[in-house]
Amino acid sequence: MFDAMPHQRSIGLARIAFDGGRLTQLDQSGSAKAMLPRCHGPHPEIVFLNTSGGLTSGDRLGFQVRLGDGQRATATTQTAERAYRADGPPADARVDLEIGQGARLDWLPQETILFDGAALTRQTTVNLRADSEYLGIEIIVLGRAAMGETVTRLRLLDRRTIRRDGRLLVMDPFRLDDAALARGHGQALLGGMRAVAVLVLVCKAASDALTPLREVLDEPGVNGAASARDGLLIARCMAPDAWPLRRQMLRLIEKLRPGALPRVWQNQE
Known part of the structure; x- marks a missing residue:
C-alpha cells in the first residue's frame, strides 16, 4: 500500500x-x-492576480499596498476570486493596506465566489494616518446562479479592521457556516439572498456623501442601506444574484470617487 501523497498547496x-x-x-x-x-489617469492603478485560479484547503494568499505621504492609488483584482471545496483547514487570505499622511487608496477588488464546501479565512487590515482617506468594498457571492449552483456547506470568516493612528475605527467580522446557511432565509441573516456586499468610506467628508449615496441606492432587486458618522460611511447591500449587486456597487463607487473605474471593471460591465 502506498501512502496518499499530500496535495500541493498554493x-x-x-x-x-x-x-x-x-x-x-x-x-x-x-x-x-x-x-x-498603463492608464490615462493621474494616479497609478494596481491590479492583483492569483494565478492559481482559486483557493482551496491550506492555500495562502497575501496582497499588500503601502502608500507614502500624499500618494494616491487605486487597487483592484483582475478577476473574481474563487474559493473551492476544502477537505481540510481553510484557505487563508490577507490584505494589508498602509496609507500615509494625506494619501488616499481606493481598494476595489472584484467579487469573491464561494463554492459549496468552501473554507476561507480572510483578514483585511487598513492602517490610516490622521488625514489619509480610504474607500473599500467587498462582494461575496454564494455559487453561480447561472450554473444552478447552491451552497449548503461553507466555512467563512471574513474580517475587516480599520485603524487611524492606531485607534480602532471599524471592526467588521462576517461569518457564515452550515448552520447559518440552513437558517439563511431569516432577515437577521441573508434573507434568502446569495450575494452580499459592504462599502466603507473613511474621510473627513464621509458624512456629506451619505445623502448623494442614498439617492443611487435603488438598483432593482437589491436591498441596501447606508449610514454615516463623523469621518466614516458604511453601506451594505444584498441581492439574489451577483449581477444586480455588481451594478449597484459600481454606481456607489462612481458616486464616491472622481475619474473612471479601473479598466478591469469597465471590461466586465
Missing part, C-alpha cells in the same frame, strides 16, 4: 509601495502577482 504574496511619486517596491512570489497597467 502560496503567494505580492507587495507594492509608492513613495515620493514613484514606485519604491514591487515584490511578488508564488501565485500572487501585482501589475501596473
Whole structure:
C-alpha cells in the first residue's frame, strides 16, 4: 500500500509601495502577482492576480499596498476570486493596506465566489494616518446562479479592521457556516439572498456623501442601506444574484470617487 501523497498547496504574496511619486517596491512570489497597467489617469492603478485560479484547503494568499505621504492609488483584482471545496483547514487570505499622511487608496477588488464546501479565512487590515482617506468594498457571492449552483456547506470568516493612528475605527467580522446557511432565509441573516456586499468610506467628508449615496441606492432587486458618522460611511447591500449587486456597487463607487473605474471593471460591465 502506498501512502496518499499530500496535495500541493498554493502560496503567494505580492507587495507594492509608492513613495515620493514613484514606485519604491514591487515584490511578488508564488501565485500572487501585482501589475501596473498603463492608464490615462493621474494616479497609478494596481491590479492583483492569483494565478492559481482559486483557493482551496491550506492555500495562502497575501496582497499588500503601502502608500507614502500624499500618494494616491487605486487597487483592484483582475478577476473574481474563487474559493473551492476544502477537505481540510481553510484557505487563508490577507490584505494589508498602509496609507500615509494625506494619501488616499481606493481598494476595489472584484467579487469573491464561494463554492459549496468552501473554507476561507480572510483578514483585511487598513492602517490610516490622521488625514489619509480610504474607500473599500467587498462582494461575496454564494455559487453561480447561472450554473444552478447552491451552497449548503461553507466555512467563512471574513474580517475587516480599520485603524487611524492606531485607534480602532471599524471592526467588521462576517461569518457564515452550515448552520447559518440552513437558517439563511431569516432577515437577521441573508434573507434568502446569495450575494452580499459592504462599502466603507473613511474621510473627513464621509458624512456629506451619505445623502448623494442614498439617492443611487435603488438598483432593482437589491436591498441596501447606508449610514454615516463623523469621518466614516458604511453601506451594505444584498441581492439574489451577483449581477444586480455588481451594478449597484459600481454606481456607489462612481458616486464616491472622481475619474473612471479601473479598466478591469469597465471590461466586465
